[in-house]
Amino acid sequence: MTDFHTTGGESRPDLAETGLKGRTGPGAPAETRGKTTIADGVVAKIAGMAAREVPGIHNLGAGMARAIGAVRERVPGGGSGVTRGVKVEVGERQAAVDLDVVVDYGVSIVEVAGEVRINVIGAVERMTGLEVVEVNLTVDDVHLPDEEEGSEEGRVR
Structure with a gap:
């Protein structure tokens, strides 16, 4: 029998059924113990x-975070910047x-934002079982097409 919690008029399966918080005891299936x-x-x-x-996303991170992240990626053991x-x-x-996010010039920001939300929510919920309540961009x-990635550095090399 499935237990249900009722909150705000909606009923949903008890946490014990979601897989994140398991049931214990000999009657519980092995995959839910723990x-x-x-x-x-x-x-x-x-x-x-x-x-x-998502097509139209050029990069993630604000300007300074991207610059620091680019340097950190070049250092061994500095991380991938994901x-x-x-x-x-x-x-x-x-x-x-x-x-x-940084978007590519010419794309519809509204459409790209919607696609990002769909992709992020789908991936996180599918892989973790967590409910994603919001994705803020x-x-x-x-x-711009003619911008170089290292344009934040300086004019002199």
């Missing part, structure tokens, strides 16, 4: 990868995602 905890960094990596897959521009809040059953820049 608790699964998903770290913030895991959700941030999934969200970052999912956002980058989570640059991604902030998440992860609870027991829900997650919220904030993204700083801040468009920090527009990448």
Whole structure:
């Protein structure tokens, strides 16, 4: 028998049925015995990868974060930068995602933002079982076709 919690007029399966918080005891299926905890960094990596897959997203991160991230990526052991521009809040059953993005010139920001939300929510919910309550985007820049990635450096080399 499935237990249900009722909150605000909606009924949904008890947490014990979601797979994140398991049941215990001999009557419980083996796959539900125990608790699964998903770290913030895991959700941030999934969200970052999912956002980058959307056509029209040039990069993630605000200007200074991109510059520092580019330097850190060149240093051995500095990290891949997948989570640059991604902030998440992860609870027991829900997650919220904030993204700083750079879009390509000429794309519809509204359409790209919608596609990013669809992709991020789908990937995070499919891979973690967490409900994504919101995906907030801040468009920090527009990448122009003739801009170089290193244009933030200086004029003299």
